[in-house]
Amino acid sequence: AAPIDLFTSSQSAVYACFRTMSMVRTRADTLHVFVEARRGNCIDQPSGGTDVLTRRSTDWGRTFSPARRILGDGAGSGVYRNPYATFDARSGQLLLNFVNTTNCSRTDPCFGRWSSHQISSPDDGAAWSAPTPVVWNSTRAGHLHAEGCLMGPGHGIQLASGRLLMCGSSAFQSAAETSGESGSLISTSDDGGRSWTPRAIVATSSECQVVEMADGTLVLNGRGGRHGRVQSLSTSQGEDWAPPRAISSLPGPGAAGGLAYVKSTNTLWLSNPANP
Numbered sequence: 053a054a055p056i057d058l059f060t061s062s063q064s065a066v067y068a069c070f071r072t073m074s075m076v077r078t079r080a081d082t083l084h085v086f087v088e089a090r091r092g093n094c095i096d097q098p099s100g101g102t103d104v105l106t107r108r109s110t111d112w113g114r115t116f117s118p119a120r121r122i123l124g125d126g127a128g129s130g131v132y133r134n135p136y137a138t139f140d141a142r143s144g145q146l147l148l149n150f151v152n153t154t155n156c157s158r159t160d161p162c163f164g165r166w167s168s169h170q171i172s173s174p175d176d177g178a179a180w181s182a183p184t185p186v187v188w189n190s191t192r193a194g195h196l197h198a199e200g201c202l203m204g205p206g207h208g209i210q211l212a213s214g215r216l217l218m219c220g221s222s223a224f225q226s227a228a229e230t231s232g233e234s235g236s237l238i239s240t241s242d243d244g245g246r247s248w249t250p251r252a253i254v255a256t257s258s259e260c261q262v263v264e265m266a267d268g269t270l271v272l273n274g275r276g277g278r279h280g281r282v283q284s285l286s287t288s289q290g291e292d293w294a295p296p297r298a299i300s301s302l303p304g305p306g307a308a309g310g311l312a313y314v315k316s317t318n319t320l321w322l323s324n325p326a327n328p
Contacts, residue, residue: 058107058116059087069094070105072205076137078146078176083109085116086135086148091128097158101128104135104150108177122171122180123150130154138208138216140244146173147245149186149203149218168201170245187247188239201237205308206261212268216241217290218248219272221258236260236274236282240290252293257282261311262290266318273299273311273322280304281324303328 059070067089074086085107092100103124107116123132136149149170156162168186173179203220210216222237236257239248254260257274264270269287274296276282281302284293302322309324 053114056113056116058085059089059105059119063119064089066091067103068092068098068100072134074135074137074148074204074207076139076146076207078139079110081110081112082176083113084137084146084177085109086122086137088133088135089121089124095158096133097131097153097156097161101154102131102133103128104132104148106177122148123183131156134202134204134220136203136206136208136218136220138218138245139210140216141210142214143244144174144176145244146177147208147216148172148180149208150183151202152183166202168203172245189247189249202259204261205259206310209262209264211264211270211289213289214242215289216245217262217270219260219262219274221260221275222253234258235296236272236284238262238272238286238290238293251291254282254284254293254296256296256298257284259308261309263311263313263320265313265320266315271311271313271320272296273309273320275304275306275308277306280328281309281322 069090070087072088089103089105090098092098103121105119106122107119109116131153133151138147151166169183170186171183172181201220201222203218208218218239220237235253235255237253238251241248260274262272272284274282281299282296283299284296286293304324307325312321
């Protein structure tokens, strides 16, 4: 099949570019794609605001519905970043996490003061709830930073146990603190996304993706600075993680990357720019 350009400026002169895509499968043949639609210019804090658009396919990606705005008012008055989708097969809820950086700017990125929000759909994306602040449970020990964390890019997963897991980049500190931890923040939910518990920060990694292998091992592959990739494993459903190690054989420019697992062949697939 020929490639499909899902979001292009030729489709809508309103947007300068599209970034930070998230895609999940909710049914046997149904895919949902979410993306930042940036107005004015292509920087992270664009001059014209950022909406979140979605398209859906019910035939394994051969065709897609028209683009639909689910965050933003059409006037560019808000900046909604890093849409991050997770599907709970037990409840049928489709969750979308994002951060609101409307009051931030290029000169004041307000790291650690971002507000994390979530919307949900019980009917496969037909209708969405109003945004609500993410409910963060207290951590087991220490300060694991959740507010101000960018989930993804990528998508959350549901483990065989039913637990939901998100992975994001935490390199920020709250306004009340003088120091913060940096790395990939792992958060889990055992109540269908109604609340989330920060579990661990995997150091030296940032933007990340996690998959669950057939034996229950979780594999995190993350952006490791300017060059290469970082990997860490968990055998405790995401509560504890092995010390991260650099994968020097995987070059890259310091980008988000993508990770997928094929159970039938027990194979991991990584997508990432090859030019460091």
